[in-house]
Amino acid sequence: MKNLILTTAALALTAGMAMADTVRMGTEGAYPPYNFINDAGEVDGFERELGDELCKRAGLECEWVKNDWDSIIPNLVSGNYDTIIAGMSITDERDEVIDFTQNYVPPAASAFAAASDGADLSGGVVAAQTATIQAGYVAESGATLVEFATPEETIAAVRSGEADAVFADKDYLVPIVEESGGELVFVGDDVPLGGGVGMGVRESDGELRGKFDEAITSMKADGTLNEMLKKWFGEGTATYGTDGSVVTN
Numbered sequence: 001m002k003n004l005i006l007t008t009a010a011l012a013l014t015a016g017m018a019m020a021d022t023v024r025m026g027t028e029g030a031y032p033p034y035n036f037i038n039d040a041g042e043v044d045g046f047e048r049e050l051g052d053e054l055c056k057r058a059g060l061e062c063e064w065v066k067n068d069w070d071s072i073i074p075n076l077v078s079g080n081y082d083t084i085i086a087g088m089s090i091t092d093e094r095d096e097v098i099d100f101t102q103n104y105v106p107p108a109a110s111a112f113a114a115a116s117d118g119a120d121l122s123g124g125v126v127a128a129q130t131a132t133i134q135a136g137y138v139a140e141s142g143a144t145l146v147e148f149a150t151p152e153e154t155i156a157a158v159r160s161g162e163a164d165a166v167f168a169d170k171d172y173l174v175p176i177v178e179e180s181g182g183e184l185v186f187v188g189d190d191v192p193l194g195g196g197v198g199m200g201v202r203e204s205d206g207e208l209r210g211k212f213d214e215a216i217t218s219m220k221a222d223g224t225l226n227e228m229l230k231k232w233f234g235e236g237t238a239t240y241g242t243d244g245s246v247v248t249n
Helices: 009-014 046-060 069-077 133-139 151-158 170-178 206-222 226-233
Strands: 022-027 035-037 061-066 099-105 110-115 123-130 144-150 165-169 186-190 196-203
Touching: 009 061, 009 226, 035 046, 035 170, 046 206, 046 226, 061 144, 069 196, 099 206, 110 151, 110 170, 123 133, 123 151, 133 144, 133 165, 144 151, 151 165, 165 186, 170 186, 196 206, 206 226
Parallel strands: 022 061, 123 144, 123 165
Antiparallel strands: 099 196, 110 165, 110 186
16 A cells, blocks of 8 residues: 655644534545546545445545645645545554544555566666655665656656666556556565555544544444455455454455
């Protein structure tokens, strides 16, 4: 799941607001199958379906707001929307600035994809989306990191030869690799990062977080969340038991 590294500017933002009549759901709209913009110009994907159901169960009126990934936390904190529901992994670093609901996607792996299985992951050039802990992981690995604003650009860098490999959420990479006709392959070992994907809210919005936590718990308990996970990520994806524990399929 996508992992934002917080900037100093984000840490400085401290605005908050009471829970509004209409809850604005902030997402990137560029990270399928989590979220994307469909042909009608609307937010679509797993998180759109999930978010609409959570709002229904919580008794909330919700609307969707698109925001670029690299400013998604600062714009939550400054009040441009009320939640982040954008494939965001729960991390201690983020939790210093915002609060999270419980996860609605279990912890999963990040992976490397390359044009050949001989790609040099330790000393070569590896692409990652800017402001992610995938990027941070690469920077500390000894490889040369090249960062891009969007996930699509990281894939393009491998295809053009600008990068030897891309490092990203495996859930994001799987359909791209499968549809590449052999142009891209997975290389190296999967790398577990993050604590699962959750909704981000301002630290002052504990009531709102509580409403969404209750809704997520109910979806885990009745199996609805598992149905959505399998629909968007495949039958082999990790799911939840009725008690919220993670089930590896």
